[in-house]
Amino acid sequence: xxxxxxxxxxxxxxxxxxxxxxxxxxxxxxxxxxxxxxxxxxxxxxxxxxxxxxxxxxxxxxxxxxxxxxxxxxxxxxxxxxxxxxxxxxxxxxxxxxxxxxxxxxxxxxxxxxxxxxxxxxxxxxxxxxxxxxxxxxxxxxxxxxxxxxxxxxxxxxxxxxxxxxxxxxxxxxxxxxxxxxxxxxxxxxxxxxxxxxxxxxxxxxxxxxxxxxxxxxxxxxxxxxxxxxxxxxxxxxxxxxxxxxxxxxxxxxxxxxxxxxxxxxxxxxxxxxxxxxxxxxxxxxxxxxxxxxxxxxxxxxxxxxxxxxxxxxxxxxxxxxxxxxxxxxxxxxxxxxxxxxxxxxxxxxxxxxxxxxxxxxxxxxxxxxxxxxxxxxxxxxxxxxxxxxxxxxxxxxxxxxxxxxxxxxxxxxxxxxxxxxxxxxxxxxxxxxxxxxxxxxxxxxxxxxxxxxxxxxxxxxxxxxxxxxxxxxxxxx
Amino acid sequence: xxxxxxxxxxxxxxxxxxxxxxxxxxxxxxxxxxxxxxxxxxxxxxxxxxxxxxxxxxxxxxxxxxxxxxxxxxxxxxxxxxxxxxxxxxxxxxxxxxxxxxxxxxxxxxxxxxxxxxxxxxxxxxxxxxxxxxxxxxxxxxxxxxxxxxxxxxxxxxxxxxxxxxxxxxxxxxxxxxxxxxxxxxxxxxxxxxxxxxxxxxxxxxxxxxxxxxxxxxxxxxxxxxxxxxxxxxxxxxxxxxxxxxxxxxxxxxxxxxxxxxxxxxxxxxxxxxxxxxxxxxxxxxxxxxxxxxxxxxxxxxxxxxxxxxxxxxxxxxxxxxxxxxxxxxxxxxxxxxxxxxxxxxxxxxxxxxxxxxxxxxxxxxxxxxxxxxxxxxxxxxxxxxxxxxxxxxxxxxxxxxxxxx
Numbered sequence: 001x002x003x004x005x006x007x008x009x010x011x012x013x014x015x016x017x018x019x020x021x022x023x024x025x026x027x028x029x030x031x032x033x034x035x036x037x038x039x040x041x042x043x044x045x046x047x048x049x050x051x052x053x054x055x056x057x058x059x060x061x062x063x064x065x066x067x068x069x070x071x072x073x074x075x076x077x078x079x080x081x082x083x084x085x086x087x088x089x090x091x092x093x094x095x096x097x098x099x100x101x102x103x104x105x106x107x108x109x110x111x112x113x114x115x116x117x118x119x120x121x122x123x124x125x126x127x128x129x130x131x132x133x134x135x136x137x138x139x140x141x142x143x144x145x146x147x148x149x150x151x152x153x154x155x156x157x158x159x160x161x162x163x164x165x166x167x168x169x170x171x172x173x174x175x176x177x178x179x180x181x182x183x184x185x186x187x188x189x190x191x192x193x194x195x196x197x198x199x200x201x202x203x204x205x206x207x208x209x210x211x212x213x214x215x216x217x218x219x220x221x222x223x224x225x226x227x228x229x230x231x232x233x234x235x236x237x238x239x240x241x242x243x244x245x246x247x248x249x250x251x252x253x254x255x256x257x258x259x260x261x262x263x264x265x266x267x268x269x270x271x272x273x274x275x276x277x278x279x280x281x282x283x284x285x286x287x288x289x290x291x292x293x294x295x296x297x298x299x300x301x302x303x304x305x306x307x308x309x310x311x312x313x314x315x316x317x318x319x320x321x322x323x324x325x326x327x328x329x330x331x332x333x334x335x336x337x338x339x340x341x342x343x344x345x346x347x348x349x350x351x352x353x354x355x356x357x358x359x360x361x362x363x364x365x366x367x368x369x370x371x372x373x374x375x376x377x378x379x380x381x382x383x384x385x386x387x388x389x390x391x392x393x394x395x396x397x398x399x400x401x402x403x404x405x406x407x408x409x410x411x412x413x414x415x416x417x418x419x420x421x422x423x424x425x426x427x428x429x430x431x432x433x434x435x436x437x438x439x440x441x442x443x444x445x446x447x448x449x450x451x452x453x454x455x456x457x458x459x460x461x462x463x464x465x466x467x468x469x470x471x472x473x474x475x476x477x478x
Numbered sequence: 479x480x481x482x483x484x485x486x487x488x489x490x491x492x493x494x495x496x497x498x499x500x501x502x503x504x505x506x507x508x509x510x511x512x513x514x515x516x517x518x519x520x521x522x523x524x525x526x527x528x529x530x531x532x533x534x535x536x537x538x539x540x541x542x543x544x545x546x547x548x549x550x551x552x553x554x555x556x557x558x559x560x561x562x563x564x565x566x567x568x569x570x571x572x573x574x575x576x577x578x579x580x581x582x583x584x585x586x587x588x589x590x591x592x593x594x595x596x597x598x599x600x601x602x603x604x605x606x607x608x609x610x611x612x613x614x615x616x617x618x619x620x621x622x623x624x625x626x627x628x629x630x631x632x633x634x635x636x637x638x639x640x641x642x643x644x645x646x647x648x649x650x651x652x653x654x655x656x657x658x659x660x661x662x663x664x665x666x667x668x669x670x671x672x673x674x675x676x677x678x679x680x681x682x683x684x685x686x687x688x689x690x691x692x693x694x695x696x697x698x699x700x701x702x703x704x705x706x707x708x709x710x711x712x713x714x715x716x717x718x719x720x721x722x723x724x725x726x727x728x729x730x731x732x733x734x735x736x737x738x739x740x741x742x743x744x745x746x747x748x749x750x751x752x753x754x755x756x757x758x759x760x761x762x763x764x765x766x767x768x769x770x771x772x773x774x775x776x777x778x779x780x781x782x783x784x785x786x787x788x789x790x791x792x793x794x795x796x797x798x799x800x801x802x803x804x805x806x807x808x809x810x811x812x813x814x815x816x817x818x819x820x821x822x823x824x825x826x827x828x829x830x831x832x833x834x835x836x837x838x839x840x841x842x843x844x845x846x847x848x849x850x851x852x853x854x855x856x857x858x859x860x861x862x863x864x865x866x867x868x869x870x871x872x873x874x875x876x877x878x879x880x881x882x883x884x
Binding site: 350351420443445450 | 509512599600601602604605608619620621624626627
């Protein structure tokens with residue numbers, strides 16, 4: 001009797017459940033997802049976007065944007081304190097952690113709100129909840145019980161951070177990046193684990209706020225994906241800031257029983273076992289596709305090395321199911337996810353796309369900034385004939401000197417035969433802005449000649465890029 | 479300014495093409511290089527790309543209709559431009575057969591030869607210039623169809639031949655009991671053409687037996703000379719081709735086609751050799767067989783069959799045939815006939831040569847023999863003429879040295 005009642009209710013359910021049909025459904029409203037959604041409505045498609053938290057993804061809510069906001073504020077303070085032409089009583093000037101946190105939250109709210117408004121304004125239907133595959137063309141949204149039918153589905157769920165062993169995030173003394181972004185008080189000392197860009201960004205935030213910072217990495221050099229020259233300059237910068245860099249070091253044991261909640265780390269180093277006591281440990285962790293709850297098993301889509309496998313048209317092995325951004329691995333960057341998002345829509349509208357990940361700029365927003373695009377000198381020498389480099393030191397530029405930011409270089413790696421620019425690497429002021437000039441030039445395959453032909457304003461930081469091109473042209477004639 | 483989407487000329491002999499599918503609708507936006515339509519000639523299907531980025535404003539030739547080479551089949555404008563249909567001058571569709579393509583060609587508004595209009599990156603231009611490549615022939619895959627470094631390098635390495643026919647994959651399962659397969663475009667065309675021939679052409683069939691010892695002796699005699707001079711083995715196909723051409727010279731009606739109320743006898747004897755490739759049946763054509771020495775035929779036949787195997791045949795290789803030979807000698811088949819390949823007049827079917835008992839001078843002897851089947855169009859030739867042709871062929875094949883007399 002009970003069984004019958006239950007099954008009758010089961011039969012009734014689909015009738016009350018709302019079914020909606022779309023051309024494309026995007027799971028995840030981060031930079032990849034919202035770019036895809038906007039491009040798709042622009043092409044006249046009917047678009048659904050499923051977001052389980054707020055739109056904007058990791059980048060906007062707990063990644064690049066809040067991090068940069070904190071970084072900006074602490075560096076504004078550091079610059080101000082560094083200006084000797086402003087007479088000040090150092091004792092009475094300090095940065096308010098509470099206020100910079102408040103401003104950061106306002107900035108995030110403003111940008112999230114703006115993104116959501118834009119999406120709705122362009123006719124994207126936003127579904128709040130968690131998307132779960134029922135079949136390759138059907139997604140159920142929990143808990144709202146809405147069911148979406150879609151010709152194509154784009155997985156843009158991003159990645160989550162998985163702390164490497166032996167760390168376990170307790171949000172007390174072992175932090176993830178979200179804990180650091182929402183801290184109530186400044187730790188006296190902090191150890192940051194890893195070597196990539198998030199590590200360096202947080203190292204700067206804590207350094208400028210006044211913490212003693214140690215970076216612990218198993219790699220043999222800082223920023224291992226950057227050109228060696230840039231990496232070696234960055235090592236010097238860390239040293240000048242008194243940020244301690246422990247390379248080829250692995251934490252083997254974490255002891256949280258110290259006085260006043262301090263943490264003792266046991267580490268294997270080249271010189272043997274060492275230990276370090278800090279107030280907090282920040283573990284940015286390794287990025288892995290955030291597929292929990294998607295029910296990918298249901299559509300027979302397995303992960304590969306923690307990421308969703310796709311072909312060069314961003315299609316997964318399951319027909320009409322696509323994946324983009326951090327969920328597919330590669331370079332973890334918001335702007336790479338955006339390129340994916342616009343690429344997948346071009347594919348859906350019938351184009352054959354060709355993703356070129358060689359020209360994704362890599363940016364580090366610390367002081368000084370680091371930015372690069374294309375091949376490092378080492379990579380270029382392995383792959384091409386007759387590789388040469390040109391330089392310009394910011395110390396010789398007018399605007400960097402005026403700004404008191406005259407440290408660093410622009411390095412251009414090129415092939416002599418056609419003057420083809422293969423890579424541009426910068427460390428110094430405005431590097432993350434200047435790299436866009438290189439990105440535009442290289443993306444359009446301009447040679448050194450054409451890059452020289454355009455007019456750069458004077459005085460400007462950008463004219464220093466021209467100087468690096470001029471130096472390259474001199475080297476070419478040799 | 480409106481730009482015409484034209485019916486392309488894909489080969490020397492192509493006069494017209496049929497629009498089989500439009501990939502976009504009127505008013506649809508397309509990027510330069512996107513596939514806008516699919517056309518079909520007698521032999522192949524071909525995808526037409528958008529000549530510019532913009533909007534397809536008008537479809538002039540609908541699906542299923544035929545247009546001569548060079549005729550606009552659609553009109554495109556750039557985004558932001560307006561299109562005034564009343565001001566449009568559409569040349570009347572030219573349908574009569576026999577007018578040379580040059581006479582039907584009309585002015586086109588987008589001459590592709592001006593190199594300044596081609597979108598190409600500076601690095602790609604430098605590489606193309608150094609390598610001496612014609613950039614108007616390179617297809618760009620960069621943003622907006624721009625030619626990139628990679629495109630130039632790929633073009634420099636690619637073989638120059640037009641690749642036809644494109645292999646179409648079987649969509650569902652392999653051939654097997656209970657399997658379902660998509661009919662490929664090629665099978666579809668073969669089907670349409672042969673059904674039409676079988677339905678419209680009154681076939682008449684003849685058969686005869688040939689004593690193959692003459693061919694074997696002839697082949698053995700010249701094999702070494704031919705191979706040492708041109709590096710290719712003399713095959714029975716080569717002897718067959720030359721023999722057929724020789725017989726046609728005596729019976730020219732077998733080189734004819736019927737066009738309404740006229741029978742046109744072609745000047746050139748171009749013999750197609752039916753070849754089975756993975757995707758289906760194709761008939762590459764060896765031209766002016768009667769004017770060529772056996773040695774030239776050997777080389778031409780080898781080249782064209784190689785192109786067929788490596789899928790590098792051009793449309794010209796597949797068109798202009800005036801007679802077809804289908805040789806199934808490698809199969810253990812004693813006799814067969816074929817359906818005429820329109821608009822030709824006849825097709826010769828050659829079965830396996832094997833030893834059989836025959837009567838020679840009143841006694842049973844063992845001889846290598848082969849059976850020929852001839853299918854002829856009864857509208858063009860009568861039985862007596864067909865019999866005469868086949869008998870002439872038999873005579874030449876039994877004593878191939880007769881070919882030297884003509």
